Amino acid sequence: MRTEIRVNGVDHAVDVDTRTSLLDFLREQLDLKGSKKGCDHGQCGACTVLVNGVRINACLSLAVMHDGDHVTTIEGLASGEALHPLQQAFLTEDAFQCGYCTPGQICSAVGLMAEIAAGQPSDATADLNAKVVLTDAEIRERMSGNICRCSAYPQILAAVRRAAGVAA
Amino acid sequence: MKPFAFERARNVDHALSLAAAAPGARFLAGGTNLLDLMKLEIEQPDTLIDVGRLPLADISETAGGGLRIGALATNTFVASDPRVRSRYPVLARAILSGASVQLRNKASMGGNLMQRTRCTYFMDPAKPCNKRLPGSGCSAMGGLSQATALFGASEFCAAVSASDMSVALAVLDAEVETVRADGSVRRRPVETLHRLPGDAPQVDTDLAPDELILAVELPPPPSGSQVWRKVRARASYIGALASIAVAGDRVALGAVAARPWRARATEAALAGGAAPREAAEAELVSASGQDGRKSLVRRLATDAIQESLKGGRS
Numbered sequence: 001m002r003t004e005i006r007v008n009g010v011d012h013a014v015d016v017d018t019r020t021s022l023l024d025f026l027r028e029q030l031d032l033k034g035s036k037k038g039c040d041h042g043q044c045g046a047c048t049v050l051v052n053g054v055r056i057n058a059c060l061s062l063a064v065m066h067d068g069d070h071v072t073t074i075e076g077l078a079s080g081e082a083l084h085p086l087q088q089a090f091l092t093e094d095a096f097q098c099g100y101c102t103p104g105q106i107c108s109a110v111g112l113m114a115e116i117a118a119g120q121p122s123d124a125t126a127d128l129n130a131k132v133v134l135t136d137a138e139i140r141e142r143m144s145g146n147i148c149r150c151s152a153y154p155q156i157l158a159a160v161r162r163a164a165g166v167a168a
Numbered sequence: 169m170k171p172f173a174f175e176r177a178r179n180v181d182h183a184l185s186l187a188a189a190a191p192g193a194r195f196l197a198g199g200t201n202l203l204d205l206m207k208l209e210i211e212q213p214d215t216l217i218d219v220g221r222l223p224l225a226d227i228s229e230t231a232g233g234g235l236r237i238g239a240l241a242t243n244t245f246v247a248s249d250p251r252v253r254s255r256y257p258v259l260a261r262a263i264l265s266g267a268s269v270q271l272r273n274k275a276s277m278g279g280n281l282m283q284r285t286r287c288t289y290f291m292d293p294a295k296p297c298n299k300r301l302p303g304s305g306c307s308a309m310g311g312l313s314q315a316t317a318l319f320g321a322s323e324f325c326a327a328v329s330a331s332d333m334s335v336a337l338a339v340l341d342a343e344v345e346t347v348r349a350d351g352s353v354r355r356r357p358v359e360t361l362h363r364l365p366g367d368a369p370q371v372d373t374d375l376a377p378d379e380l381i382l383a384v385e386l387p388p389p390p391s392g393s394q395v396w397r398k399v400r401a402r403a404s405y406i407g408a409l410a411s412i413a414v415a416g417d418r419v420a421l422g423a424v425a426a427r428p429w430r431a432r433a434t435e436a437a438l439a440g441g442a443a444p445r446e447a448a449e450a451e452l453v454s455a456s457g458q459d460g461r462k463s464l465v466r467r468l469a470t471d472a473i474q475e476s477l478k479g480g481r482s
Contacts, residue, residue, distance in 0.1 A: 001174055018174040018216070021203075041204050048270055057270045060200045064174050065218060108270065115269065120248040123264040123404065128253040144404035145268025 003067045007032065008076030016063045023047045025063035026073060034074035034103045038147070045146030048104040048111070049073050055111025057145075074103035077110065086110055086163045095159040097150035108146045109160045115142070116164070134166050169206050173215040180347065180380065183219050187378040188349035190215040195380060197240055198274040200267075201283040208293060210284075210300055220276075224382060227251070233388040239278035239381040243333070244269065246277060255389050258413050261396035262336035262422075268405050278381035281334055281344065281361060284372060285327040285426075286407050288313045298324045299369040314401075315409055318455040318462060319425040325369030326457070328423045330407055332398060334358055335422035338430055339413040343385050349378040358384065359420075362427035372426075392416030393480030397472045399464060410465050414476040421451070424465060434469065444473035 038046035177183035193215035296305035411422030448469035
């Protein structure tokens with residue numbers, strides 16, 4: 001089915017099988033292998049990408065659902081050689097071991113920053129009617145859709161904290 | 169995944185006419201549950217009608233002092249709305265306790281209501297399940313499943329609803345508005361949108377195949393505090409073992425039946441001056457199933473009602 005989609009600033013007009021997930025489309029047809037297939041059922045977060053600036057699981061979406069959308073993957077975050085602040089923070093804090101979940105973790109954290117800026121609450125927000133403060137509990141709750149089987153969670157928390165400019 | 173045709177609905181009428189012309193079709197909004205089930209071939213629609221771009225995502229005030237939430241408003245959008253947070257905190261809390269941010273960013277109001285059970289045996293195509301394959305038997309009864317129904321189960325199915333959000337909607341007396349291809353608009357309480365299993369557990373709701381959810385309407389919030397509690401196997405990102413929504417003098421239980429379960433006996437007991445534990449017990453006398461689950465719900469309901477009487481938290 002004919003689908004027009006912009007990925008990392010590049011427009012694509014393609015014919016895709018209706019069954020193709022957004023994740024498979026990115027990896028197999030555009031050769032953007034940064035977004036990872038972990039569980040393929042929305043449980044691990046390794047496939048997290050940003051669609052129109054909002055983080056979603058690319059495995060639980062069909063490419064044909066994204067006609068006209070703007071998708072950003074891990075490959076689209078840096079500006080040339082200048083890393084995105086979250087990419088740099090993950091390096092500085094050594095926030096990974098095997099690295100398989102890392103692209104999803106970083107895209108998820110980029111989405112998290114936008115959600116905080118927009119004042120969106122989470123399950124960890126004590127007062128729903130007050131300004132959201134990015135505590136460690138908030139970061140943990142908001143990153144709970146991304147699993148790290150190497151268990152680099154303390155470093156991932158530190159990286160998000162660093163990028164957000166929150167003191168430990 | 170089985171092959172299927174994909175149709176992009178241009179407007180509501182187009183979506184309805186596509187549905188009327190294709191009896192095996194399913195409406196697709198966020199897709200977070202339906203596509204998951206299609207990968208497992210538990211769902212095998214021959215046509216998907218993508219309604220995701222229809223203009224049904226707004227939240228607006230109603231003349232009666234309530235809120236009308238469009239069927240395509242995302243779970244994140246609803247839980248972030250300042251009116252929902254201040255006037256219906258039990259709804260915001262229930263939504264925020266479910267799934268992950270990535271899923272809530274995509275999952276819609278209507279899709280959340282239409283999501284299917286996460287019963288272990290429904291999700292495992294290798295096991296008998298009357299909801300997935302009618303007549304094959306129920307593996308959950310006597311099985312290892314942790315969350316089986318305490319109320320409204322039949323000999324054919326003990327699966328529970330997976331929607332946290334619907335529990336809050338039921339306690340708020342919310343209604344679902346739908347439209348069919350013949351133009352008929354219908355409203356029904358969220359509380360009774362889902363069928364109890366009876367002898368046809370494969371049918372989750374009484375919606376017709378060409379019936380599309382347009383909106384959910386909330387009446388003005390009841391006076392009194394609102395409380396949401398969810399018990400689960402880990403701190404985040406997993407379904408409820410049991411949940412409870414309290415709003416004023418109303419109580420609804422979650423993950424205990426195929427629908428959000430208004431605890432009317434508890435409400436009546438509270439109105440009659442019963443203490444929280446007695447009021448919880450009033451509903452549980454009609455419960456069937458594991459004693460451990462009854463004990464869990466008894467303690468959960470007692471705590472939540474006590475918290476609500478103390479003024480709760482928003």
